[in-house]
Amino acid sequence: MSQSSVINAGDNVLPGVKNVVLVASGKGGVGKSTTAVNLALALAKDGAQVGLLDADIYGPSQGLMLGVPEGQRPRVEDQKYFVPIKALGIKSMSMSYLVDENTPMVWRGPMATGALRQILTQTRWGELDYLIVDMPPGTGDIQLTMSQTVSVAGAVIVTTPQDIALLDARKAIEMFSKVSIPVLGILENMSVHICRECGAQSHIFGSEGGVNVARQYNTELLAALPLSIEIREQVDAGKPSVAADPESEISLIYREAGRKMVEAIDNLSGEPKPRFSVHDD
Ligand SMILES: Nc1ncnc2c1ncn2[C@@H]1O[C@H](COP(=O)(O)OP(=O)(O)OP(=O)(O)O)[C@@H](O)[C@H]1O
């Protein structure tokens, strides 16, 4: 790890960034990345300046989800700082911008945390209302590194209503409470499947799980997103739902979740902040 990524207590490593929000879960594959990108786009739609940091060093996915062409690299300024790549109206930074797509990340823990520190501290975000961080699954080194490197406004916990995912969601909540990161709310993903043909609803992964966890930890259910082929197809095509069709039923759920998240941040800080600055790009 280079000297430049050594952080001293009190350093403001993200000047200009007002709120850092982690999108996290205990279990893998529950839809963090899909949620993170749609939430980021939802906030931008409401006029906020938004950045999206892919903190999944081993399996970065945001480049694909934002439709950034393979091989596009961030510009480097002053031989040290990455300039985030703009896509769909937000700024983004991901390990996938720095490595070959076909190179598997076989790093040991300390190397991965070093790499995360480096993209965290050496990206010039400029002025941002929100930096949404797409976290890898689990409650390990990367989570600790984040909490120790930057001041975090709060975490959004993504879970499916399945018992095993809920158990892991609880672990994630407990971990964030240990490192004094407030939970802004729970987002239940894949909560209900709606049949395209007949409209019948089935609770494939169970029901009510998210709302129960939210109640137990005295936090809010920000949204319940259905298991929807549209969500998967759009994100896979590099145009997540909120960008593909901002007024669709699904996009409106993400946008409502974004507003509730903003409210939760405002409530924590005691006073509503001046919301968003108008930006012209
Ligand atoms: N609500 C949904 N409906 C249908 N498919 C979804 C939904 N949410 C996510 N998916 C799909 O599920 C898969 C996993 O989602 P995603 O990559 O966002 O999960 P993740 O929690 O970030 O995974 P990982 O733990 O590996 O980082 C993707 O193929 C995504 O398109």
Ligand SMILES: [Mg+2]
């Ligand atoms: Mg992911």
